[in-house]
Amino acid sequence: MxxxxxxxxxxxxxxxxxxxxxxxxxxxxxxxxxxxxxxxxRAGATGLSQYVDVFVGTAGHGHTFPGASMPFGMVQLSPDTNDAGWDACAGYHQLDGSIMGFSHTHLSGTGDGDLMDVLVMPAQGPVLLQPGDRGLPDRNHHSRYDGMVSPTAMLPPDEKPKPGKGYRSRYDRSSEHARPGYYEVRLTDHAIHAELTATERAGMHRYTFGQAGDGHLLVDMTHGFHDHADVPAVVTDAELRLVGNDTLVGGRRVHQWANGRHIYFAMKVSQPIMRATLYSEDQALPSDTRKAKGAHLKATLHFSQVSGAPLLVKVGISAVDIEGALRNLDAEMPGWDFEHIQQAAAAAWERELGRIRVSSQSPxxxxxxxxxxxxxxxxxxxxSDVDGRYRGMDLAVHQLPEGQHNFSTYSLWDTYRALHPLFTLYQPERVPDMVNCLVRMAVESPKGPPIWPLQGVETECMIGHHSAVVIAEALAKGFTGIDHQRAWPVFRKRAFEDDYRGLAYYRKLGYLPSDKEHEGVSQTLEYAYDDWAVAHLADAAGAHDDARALRERSRNYRHLFDESMSFVRPRAADGHWLEPFDPRGMGHSSRWRDFTESNSWEATFLNQHDLYAYMGLFGGQQAFEAKLxxxxxxxxxxxxxxxxxxxxxxxxxxxxxxxxxxxxxxxxxxxxxxxxxxxxxxxxxxxxxxxxxxxxxxxxxxxxxxxxxxxxxxxxxxxxxxxxxxxxxxxxxxxxxxxxxxxxxxxxxxxxxxxxxxxxxxxxxxxxxxxxxxxxxxxxxxxxxxxxxxxxxxxxxxxxxxxxxxxxxxxxxxxxxxxxx
Structure with missing residues (x-):
């Protein structure tokens, strides 16, 4: 990956x-x-939801999705317009021009992609097993905020997609509406009105067919995010099984960003299945086949005279097993009342949005x-499932204590900065649950403190170990019910013992040498901030000598500060400054970068915890302010x-x-x-x-x-x-x-x-x-x-x-x- x-x-x-x-x-x-x-x-939204535009970030490079979800829900049921490349990280971009189908898990705004599990696509006519080409060059879209301008780098905003033959469908942009907990669109190639809503662990689809005749649903278990258009998602251990004439269950393992994650589903339909076909490697299996195993599985579920009444589909998911997906589905969607589920989702969003009520004269x-x-x-x-089971960071199945929940999708390099501090103000009752989850992950994971955990797998994306910051913040703010003592040994081992991503150099030299380690400047600065956070965990555990050592070490930023230039900059293992140096540059060598998604200008102001001592290196506050x-x-x-x-x-x-x-x-x-x-x-x-x-x-x-x-x-x-x-x-x-x-x-x-x-x-x-x-x-x-x-x-x-x-x-x-x- x-x-x-x-x-x-x-x-x-x-x-x-x-x-x-x-x-x-x-x-x-x-x-x-x-x-x-x-x-x-936002049509149909009331209350505070009328001010929510779920399409914010679905163009440019915001990488958001517009589909239906509950607050912090496991299911994100949303349309997929593309499943490959940077601008497909959330599965959707408003300028892609066609929809591949509707899948049940999505990432919101990430720079790496994964998920898009259990794709469902309604259709009429011949069964098509491949989505077909998006009909756009394999380049990123344009954004008004781009820091770069090149005639060949980005897609022009007026580029017209020309989708190829396949199960994807063009759609009517004027028919596409969404609000929290609800999404709808008209698929023009088959005149199908698609609507989506969700509970925490399940999603419901409602398809209204505009043309007479039979119809079918395609369920594509090969679909998922992949980095390059010509290299499909890597899937193993897939299974599909038909149960009766109204249920399809299955699961798979996916080896993309979160390498080796498990996902299972249970799907029920509101009309009897007239005929079902299972496929392996795009070859139809015998007509009496009721279950299949392999790497690349698909299914088609056929229905008679679909224009007579809307076809409803409900899907529960689980990372534990098929039985967990069925249990989640039956617990959260026992009936077929789409409007009731959508209204419950709207009410849940209204409650959460209402935690902060604001006024402004500006719409x-x-x-x-x-x-x-x-x-x-x-x-x-x-x-975690309704019965409290969850798949841990060791990929084993665990049982939660009564009343607790397990979480995934912690983009910690990003979210420690503002999202988690915001939660301590307006989601205080969720903070212990979310922070205890990080503690559990640290203990369960063979890779130690969480960095970027996703669905039971440590992706190791980004630098530092900023789960320490989130835990230390909750401690500093007096949140109770968090097992800080259990966290301390894991974070102590990382700080003082682990030979992990240059930490041996960091402990020996006080910095990561950029001739030995990639992104050495940014890693040094972020390890220094993590030391500041872990020192608080040490004090809470009574390890005061360790705390003092960590606080002192959190000033390691000084080893990369060049007082002659008032910039932090890359340094070699023998102590000399590496050349060439350009404060706008990514690093001194084409071998790797010295900074993480930044440069020396930004890294020079990365210090968050020791500002007054740091100003002294510039020559005082006035010099620091002038540099700022x-x-x-x-x-x-x-x-x-x-x-x-x-x-x-x-x-x-x-x-x-x-x-x-x-x-x-x-x-x-x-x-x-x-x-x-x-x-x-x-x-x-x-x-x-x-x-x-x-x-x-x-x-x-x-x-x-x-x-x-x-x-x-x-x-x-x-x-x-x-x-x-x-x-x-x-x-x-x-x-x-x-x-x-x-x-x-x-x-x-x-x-x-x-x-x-x-x-x-x-x-x-x-x-x-x-x-x-x-x-x-x-x-x-x-x-x-x-x-x-x-x-x-x-x-x-x-x-x-x-x-x-x-x-x-x-x-x-x-x-x-x-x-x-």
Whole structure:
């Protein structure tokens, strides 16, 4: 399996130009003014769901899906338009032009692909067993946020697809509508109206055939994401079995990104099956065959006179076994009432969206906010059956204690930054379940602490071991019922013993040498932050000597800081700086990159936990602030080998990828908080639009959206483990958050307007507050936070040392100086 980074490296030989910010802002503003198609896509939605556009991110490179799911549900029942290549990571792109079918599992906004399990496609006429060609060149689509421009690199936006012969169908875009928990479309090649809805572990389809005669369903167990169009998904241990005249069950193992995962299903239909045919390697098996095993299996279920009444299909899934899929299906969908299931899904989404009720005079702000909030609840995903069984990271079947749940789809390199901090505010009762799941994974997995776990398999995608951050954050914020003690031995072993991804060099030299390890600069910096997090686990376990050692080691960033240039940069094992060095470049050599989806400009500001000591390496806060200004104001030019998800450029700040996400908030630590206010408001205005090409990069399982949600509320967790939030520039006029224990947090932005991004003053529970930050414990206790906004900055707000956020556990004036290594 090609890793996310290796795959992106293959896309690198491109001509790259920066996107002018003024043009980008103009394009987003035009999109935000309203899009007729987008508005119609919310048809039928009521309550807060009317502000959710599930199609946000389904064009450009947002990699989202528009189908039906429940909040944090196991099933994501959605159309697939393509199953190969980077822009097919979620199975759907709005410009692909045809639909292959409807599958039951999808990833939301990732940069690597997998899943798309149990594809179902309705049809009439001859049975076609291959989907047929998409009818577009094998290239990525274009996005307004692209940091690169090349006539041959991306598909032109007006490229017309010409689908080849197969079971895929063209569809009527004007008939495609979706809202949380519901999707519908008209498949024009067969005049079939398809509707989808879901419970947590099952999906229901409703197909209304517009033409008389017989019809059939194709179930394709070979379908799934694959990296390259000419290399199909690798499937083993597939099985299909017919039960009676209304049920098909089966399963398979898939060896793609999550190599070796298990998935099983149980399907029931509302009309008797007139005839069924099983296929192996696209060859029909004898007509009396009731079960089949192999690698490449398919089935066709035939029905008589399908135009008389809608054909309903319900499918339960499980990672445990077929019996688990049947049990999930029977528990959650005992009947055939499509409307009842859809209404229950709508009510569930309304409850979750209603945890944060906001006000704004801007319709586009409301759509941005609630579309973002919706996307924060598509991962992590439920990964245990109704009886509490689940498949663990050792691929064995385990039993949960009563009342607990297991989860999957933790995009931790991304989501530790904003999504998990957001959950601690508005999903507090889910936090112990989700964090205990990470603890279980660490104990069960032969590969140690979770990095990017997906359906019982460690993908090892991305760098660091940021599950430590999520666990340490929950500990720092006082969440109970989490087995931190059980986690500590696993994370201690990783920190002090494991010979894993350059950690031996890290422990010996204090950094990863870039002549010995790929992405050595980024890995060093992220291991340093993980040391900071693991130190908190050590203290909680009573291992205080280990905690002290880890805190000291979390300052290893200094070994890669070149004081003569004020950049972090690649270093060799013998200590010399590697050449050539270009702060915009991906690295010193064509052998591999020295940075993870970033460059030296971004990596220089990756420090989240030790800002005041770090400023000393620059020569003080003023020099640090000037360098930070440069990040946003330097040229956006990038080299030809820059990966496509370095996008959404403002100078060398790249909002389309996660390493940049905290950087606009760093001005709070220099006392120039007004610059944070200006830049954060600018980013909200230019990097988000309530339309399909409305995200500056991969949505990344809720992180891109969580950044917007928190920032629109006026908050951001620069260092989640600190349990503090830095103020920004609230985009909303007001918000009310439901907190644990029935408490409420009320946020008001008095005098807020598009041309008033600056905070004049802040009050907390009616008392003036001059600090530019607030603690989680204060917010979680409930209260009223008021921002008074203005068109002109109050440069004194947050300027005093006493008013700046703490860092490394100390106030701004108490930090110790350190020297570069």
């Amino acid at each position: 090609v890793s996310r980074r290796q795959f992106l490296q293959g896309l690198g030989a491109l001509t790259v130009l920066g996107t002018p910010l003024t043009a980008l802002a103009r394009g987003v503003a035009q999109a935000s003014a309203g899009n007729g198609a987008t508005g119609s896509m 586009s702000t409301l759509r941005n906010f609630y579309s973002s909030l919706y996307h924060t609840m598509l991962a992590p995903t439920l990964f 200004d440069g990040l946003f104001t330097t040229s956006s030019d990038l080299p030809a080998d820059a990966p496509p998800d370095i996008a959404g450029m403002v100078g060398q700040y790249a909002h389309g990828n996660e390493p940049s996400h905290h950087m606009a908030y760093l001005y709070a630590y220099t006392g120039a908080h007004y610059k944070t206010q200006q830049r954060v408001r600018m980013l909200m205005d230019t990097m988000y639009a309530p339309e399909p090409d409305g995200l500056a990069g991969d949505e990344d399982c809720g992180q891109m959206s969580a950044w917007y949600v928190l920032s629109a509320l006026g908050l951001y967790a620069v260092d989640p483990v600190s349990a503090h939030y830095v103020f920004g520039s609230p985009a909303l006029d007001g918000a009310e958050l439901e907190l644990a224990g029935g408490r409420k947090l009320i946020i008001r932005a008095i005098g807020n307007a598009p041309d008033k991004p600056y905070i004049q003053s802040v009050t907390w529970n009616g008392k003036p507050r001059t600090r530019s930050w607030i603690g989680h414990a204060e917010l979680a206790a409930g209260g009223v936070l008021e921002f008074h906004m203005s068109a002109t900055p109050n440069k004194a707000f947050g300027e005093a040392l006493a008013d700046r956020p703490p860092s490394f556990g100390a106030a701004a004036g108490d930090s110790l100086a350190i020297a570069a290594g």
